Amino acid sequence: MATATRLDxxxxxxxxxxxxxxxxxxDVSRGDLLEVFATDPGAVADFGAWSRSTGHELVASSVExxxxxxxxxxx
Amino acid sequence: xxxxxxxxxxxxxxxxxLQAAAVxxxxxAALGRPVRVFLQYWALDAFxxxxxxxRLPLAPEAxxxxxxxxxxxxxxxQQSWAQTxxxxxxxxDVDIQAxxxxxxxxxxxPEDLDPLVDGVEGVTAFYVNAxxxxxxxx
Numbered sequence: 589m590a591t592a593t594r595l596d597x598x599x600x601x602x603x604x605x606x607x608x609x610x611x612x613x614x615d616v617s618r619g620d621l622l623e624v625f626a627t628d629p630g631a632v633a634d635f636g637a638w639s640r641s642t643g644h645e646l647v648a649s650s651v652e653x654x655x656x657x658x659x660x661x662x663x
Numbered sequence: 664x665x666x667x668x669x670x671x672x673x674x675x676x677x678x679x680x681l682q683a684a685a686v687x688x689x690x691x692a693a694l695g696r697p698v699r700v701f702l703q704y705w706a707l708d709a710f711x712x713x714x715x716x717x718r719l720p721l722a723p724e725a726x727x728x729x730x731x732x733x734x735x736x737x738x739x740x741q742q743s744w745a746q747t748x749x750x751x752x753x754x755x756d757v758d759i760q761a762x763x764x765x766x767x768x769x770x771x772x773p774e775d776l777d778p779l780v781d782g783v784e785g786v787t788a789f790y791v792n793a794x795x796x797x798x799x800x801x
């Protein structure tokens with residue numbers, strides 16, 4: 589099982605959740621996971637688009653009580 | 664990645680327009696797209712080392728309600744446009760150039776500018792670096 593790094597982007601406005609994710613994934617080893625929590629309403633569209641464009645796989649995406657949860661695997 | 668550069672010409676020196684430009688820059692940088700920023704007139708003035716942290720006015724269309732909305736965001740901890748540009752540079756290929764004509768108009772020399780600004784160039788160099796990509800003017 590790959591280790592997961594956590595990023596709390598709750599409360600951050602667009603585009604900071606993606607900017608912080610792009611910063612954080614640089615410190616993740618290839619194949620390892622980055623877990624992100626966000627509340628920005630554009631997050632679902634943005635994380636999907638960012639994953640498709642950068643090639644970092646979006647392994648899981650869910651929402652609970654207004655908090656979005658994404659799991660990304662570094663390519 | 665052989666992405667077309669995103670080229671932004673910043674003219675306005677109001678907080679809201681600089682904030683919008685910083686968001687567009689950071690978003691493109693996060694996608695791995697090179698961003699070329701050309702600073703003219705009042706936007707360039709806002710990048711002076713001794714002014715980059717000062718409070719700037721909003722565009723006239725903001726009105727009182729707009730001012731209140733932006734103030735709520737600021738008090739709520741939204742980071743400054745300058746910090747968003749720094750973050751964009753940290754994650755991607757962002758090159759910020761001062762327009763040489765505007766440098767003359769404002770009587771500025773390169774050492775008057777914040778380190779966010781990478782250099783001074785004329786409009787010809789900016790167009791050549793922009794390639795065939797689109798230009799956005801803010």
